[in-house]
Amino acid sequence: MFVCHCGENIAGKLDVEEVAEFAAGLPNVEFSTDNLFMCSKQGVELLKEAVRRHKLNRTVVASCSVEQHWPTFARAVEEMGLNPHMHEQVNIREWVSWVTNDWDNATEKAKSAVAAGVKMAALKEPIETQKLDVVKKVMVIGAGVAGLRAAMDLAELGIPVVLVEKEPSIGGHMTMLNKTFPTDECPMCTLSPLLNGVANHPDIEILTLSEVSKVEGSVGNFVVEVTTKPRYVHDNCTSCGRCSEVCPVEFPNEWDMGFGMRKAIYKPYPQAIPSTFTRDKKHCIECGLCEIVCPVQAVDFSMKKEKREFNVGAIVVATGYEQYDPVEITAYHYDHPNIITQLELERMLAPTTLTKGKILRPSDGKVPESVVIIQCVGSRNDQVGNAYCTGVCCMYALKNAGIIKEHLPNTDVYICYIDIRAPGLYYEEYYKKAQEKGIIFIRGRPSNIEPDPYEEKLTVFVEDTFTGEPVEIEADMVILSAGMIAPKGFGKLGGKLGLLRAKEGFAKEYHIKMGPMRSSREGVLLAGTIQGPRDITKTVAHAGAAASAAAQILVKGFLEKRLDTAIVDKDLCIKCLACSTVCNPGAIDVDVDGYAFVNDTACKSCGTCAGACPTGAIQIRNFRDAQLKEEVIGLLEYNRLVGAAQ
């Protein structure tokens, strides 16, 4: 029994020596002392020396929280040849000295805590750790920039990766962009080395048009079922494009946000990977021309949906974001052809689309004389339920405003903003540069946009909050900086993976500061915007962190699992299986005789089964009914004795 002073933290609030003396008188206590700092090297040596000299088989240290220094002392007793779980930590700092005003009360409370700790220590049982084999393979869901980065980083560590993407090509939103801030680089130029690297990496298997349909198992050993939709074109496609030439069906390309056209057999964009064409069954009229013209007979209408099972050790979720749909805000009339979102503008600026990269008014192709950019559409807006700031809209609005000004120097470009948020290196500088380009900044959120019923003009109503004057701006085009939201289908996938979600719909991280790449479930990591809106720089960094967290689980080849799991006493078990109905990880099965049976690998030691058991047959090691009872008695008995004496 060791009582720590923790400098003045404990000794300044209660009588440490009295507590140590009291502990010496408790049953089973062989040795009791107090020390200035138990966690110091001298303190740990003192503990080891006492274990050696008095042949102690259990130790109790009354100091700080279990989280803080249980591992320190457990390691020390392990070095002395004992099971680390023979050490019991009593918290008399956070739970006693720091929260109690009165000297006597604090001392009494510490004494009862110590009494409980000693009682508990006497009943502690050794816990073994089991080495569980892990499958050295990772599944990355989503092949946007985050998924690609995570897949590449893992593959470079020698860990095979299965990359699952629901679209026909990999690359995600980044491939749709025209330029990236703050360097105005071409995103395809920066991304394509990674795209090609992933596509050609021997350790990466890419599954496009695929979605996760079932997830079973736990960390180190997941079984994931992936459903692949048919592409109707075999891999021997040479991407010659003859099928697309003869296809009679033509309609707006989703990837181009409607600013380009595609056929029913198509490739979303020229550099798309994999370069195999895709037949869109929904729009196809089944004329069969593509089958006839294909020189390698790659087109095959008989392909079927496929289901495959993968055994993986960890899962990285990188499903990205969706652009907020501004239709919800009726005052902004998003259905008007001349009101577009930033992502649509990015596509309009691309040279492969209908406008050939020129900025033209969508309704009639006239060069706009005045363009208004509206910030915070669908973010920082409680009315639509998104209170958060997307954090990238200011930057891309500055970028696109600058590009418009470069293309059309005589056009007036307005940005209506609430605040310009440009934190970080080179971002504020980028804002300064945009100001010098002659963009007109108006601080105020527009109340509404009034489309002219006879002409193509639009009028934007906004209050300039600097002058307090209402302003009316005549505009040819309005661009809405729509925020990022969690992808709509994520609820289903999140449910399959067993992830907690934040109220905004994004996946909840393990800890906002210390574990932003971990999810609420062990072995499932988060990469990129699925955890919250962020820009490409942060997404890539986040994906790298997720990859290294996934690798941490797998590189050793085994997991150490503490077997402080549930255990069933068959003599008491009445086969009611109340335990299995409350077990969340689904760790309780039925054995051949009908008794409950615990799968140690899946058990998370929460103990909900023990609370549900009517007979007390199922117990959690080191939190058994008997142990908790002794601890409670320890806490109460001392006070009862004192109370009786008074």
Next chain:
Amino acid sequence: MIIAFACENCAQGSANTAGVLRMKYDHRIKIVRVPCAGRVGPRQIIEALNNGADSVAIIGCCFGACHYNDGNLITLRRVKAMKRMFEELGFDPDMVNMYTARAAEGDTIVGDFEDMSAKTDAMLSKEVSNE
């Protein structure tokens, strides 16, 4: 005496945070570590009361944020059943209460503790007046 079963995640985290912030609360509250609020069943509650506790509290994570998915909700159901049982037996249902806390915010658990002491005091004074 009040026995507070605190779950390993949010409740103990919150109690530690409260300590770090040097918040003060009733010294009669004794914390017992459990892995999850779900670990606490009727046996633990009855045993604590039998051994001289005036009331028992169970503190878990916020509903919907249990680290084991829904252990706190399962225990909430148990606590409600226990309260009904106490009422039928002629005891005060406030002898057992379920609370939640947030690890990052020490004041959440201190709020729970204050409520516990208030309820316990009210219960004890009622008992005295009944006698």
